[in-house]
Amino acid sequence: MIARVLVDGQAGDRVSVLDRGLAYGDGLFETIRFLGAGAPLWPRHMQRLEEGCRRLGLPMPAPATLLVEARAVSRGLPQSVVRITLTRGVGARGYRPPTPAHPTRIVAAFDAPPPDQAAQVGGIRVRLCATRLAAQPQLAGLKHLNRLEQVLARAEWDDPAIAEGVLCDADGLAISATAANLFAVFDGVLATPAVDRCGIAGVARAEVLAAWPHAQVRPITLEELRRADELFLSSSVRGILPVRELDGRTLGVGTVTRALQSHWRKLGF
Known part of the structure; x- marks a missing residue:
């Protein structure tokens, strides 16, 4: 179940049909296990996201902003899985990346899977x-x-x-x-x-x-x-x-x- 979703910091669950993440898979994501408001592996997730942004030529969002949004969508859940999706954003038809890029940022929280x-x-x-x-x-x-x-x-x-x-x-x-x-x-x-x-x-x-x-x-x-x-x-x-x-x-x-x-x-x- 999706608890809450933020798209570019605003409540919502829609992106443009012209978004390059939808059209070409042009982007990155992180799936992060939260325990209340904390994520024990948060620094490692941010390190990998930063490396991905560097290699794909995407602007890296501020980790502090991502943490605020992740805590907002997972608030009230004792355990959750937060997915951060970052795309290159909307662009013209064709593979050539838009310059400058205006990334789309999606932060969503899901119930954590039950322990097995x-x-x-x-x-x-x-x-x-x-x-x-x-x-x-x-x-x-x-x-x-x-x-x-x-x-x-x-x-x-x-x-x-x-x-x-x-x-x-x-x-x-x-x-x-x-x-x-x-x-x-x-x-x-x-x-x-x-x-x-x-x-x-x-x-x-x-x-x-x-x-x-x-x-x-x-x-x-x-x-x-x-x-x-x-x-x-x-x-x-x-x-x-x-x-x-x-x-x-x-x-x-x-x-x-x-x-x-x-x-x-x-x-x-």
């Missing part, structure tokens, strides 16, 4: 997706508005017992889940796929890497992933989710995963 204790304790089932992620280093890591690859991947299954799908790139390297980052443990060593060619550099992923400084960021083949001792997903909304099954192979929930779940709880989630 069974998934947190026992883990989730994950499948391998046929959809592959295309390499585009200029956009890699960013949470830009074009998410068609993830839409197609998520459309591959409707079994409610399967919680997520693993996405690979065209070379067969494991990259992520459809809506989460991916971590694996090999002989006690934590590793996560590099996202310098495709994929999203998640804020929960950044938090895990900061909490586990000896973790490796490197290419991980699908064959290697299938030999992992532990697998888990990281998401700023859903937290640390153990994987108990990947394409029929059963895994245990190990000590590294449990330690990072404990770290996540200490953040306040």
